[in-house]
Amino acid sequence: MTYEEALNKIASLMRFGSKPGLERIQKLLQRMGNPQDSLKFVHVAGTNGKGSTCALIASVLKKSGYKTGLFISPYITDFCERMQINGEKISHEELAEIVEKLFPLVEKMNENGEIITEFELVTAIAFQWFAQKQCDLVVLEVGLGGRLDATNVIQTPLVSVITSISLDHTKVLGDTLEQIAYEKSGIIKDGGVTVCYPDQKKEALAIIRKTAAGRNNRFVLADKKSVVPLSMNLTGTGLLYEDLLVNLPFLGEHQIKNAVTALAVLEVLKEEGYHISGHSVESGFACASFPARMEVLSVNPTIILDGAHNPDGMAALADAVRKYLPGKKITAIVGMLADKDVKSSLHFLAGLFTNVITLAPNNPRAMKAEDLAERFRLNGIPAQAMENAGEALQKGMSLAGEDGALLICGSLYLAGDIRPLVLNLLSKK
Structure with missing residues (x-):
């Protein structure tokens, strides 16, 4: 199968649209041997800031010496941007190879009336590739919502992250902040740790706290005061974090809050035994890349x-x-x-x-x-x-x-x- 044929196979599923629910992808992954169960995740949901936060976390983990998977959506110019390891996109050949292996399973399920959607297949491809490559960690961005998103088939992640929540996709997720926060908080699993964006609207924050408490999670509200902005210009934002001088290459006040969220996640990972040095934070932030966001x-x-x-x-x-x-x-x-x-x-x-x-x-x-x-x-x-x-x-x-x-x-x-x-x-x- 060629790369173009693989993309056509994936695109053929777009006509089924988005169908919330985990049963279909759970069955597909079971037939694949549940590759996601061999991986450790940082799972990130939210309305805005997901991608920036994911990019920062993944970049620092890479600089810390960990083989780090990154799953994001949508892509900007190349489909393969959606899944990366240590900043390198999946190759066209690897994508075609995995699609060739998985698509007969998808077709068999479709024949039985179990219609796999495009995003479900893309998520399954990513899990398969990350498992094959034996990633140490995967930074996993939710596609839409959280509770019923295809990425939510994973077991309890190392950290569940909720970035800024606001009104978007209201026809699917609900038209109040409380409803949307409930859907986003669906990624919080029993016995984990939840990190929350520092400037969350109070209606959303109350739901996130309640969900975390109900699932016996340690709740961490990222602290805006943990960084001091030193400079802000078109080349980036200079931040003082503890005794580190960190250059954030993303523009805007909101990106400082995303950075604070990422730093809180990294602190949790350090507590979990991951070695993340100050140098890794400085160099990871400096070379983080996130196209088309200011x-x-x-x-x-x-x-x-x-x-x-x-x-x-x-x-x-x-x-x-x-x-x-x-x-x-x-x-x-x-x-x-x-x-x-x-x-x-x-x-x-x-x-x-x-x-x-x-x-x-x-x-x-x-x-x-x-x-x-x-x-x-x-x-x-x-x-x-x-x-x-x-x-x-x-x-x-x-x-x-x-x-x-x-x-x-x-x-x-x-x-x-x-x-x-x-x-x-x-x-x-």
């Missing part, structure tokens, strides 16, 4: 890429823009999915941009570029709809000029479309 692709000209796609993410983006780009004329390329809270998201972006170019991300759920442009115009912001990402990028850079900034935002799908184009353009310069 990612500075270029300082001169200033080009920033961000995949925030819900109101809380947009609020964090707006705060970061005001902090890092004061006084600059900002041109934005924006694309969003129609099923997101576009109205609230645009409210946070009000007043930030001199010019806006709208694009439809490469996704069936994308909002039409002209419809999004009209939303901006109604808010008094000049906006023009375009159809071609390459032309939009050229136009955006022209409008931004040498003294302004270009911000690409609104959707991870849009980020995936444009990021390679920007990098290619910059490489030619």
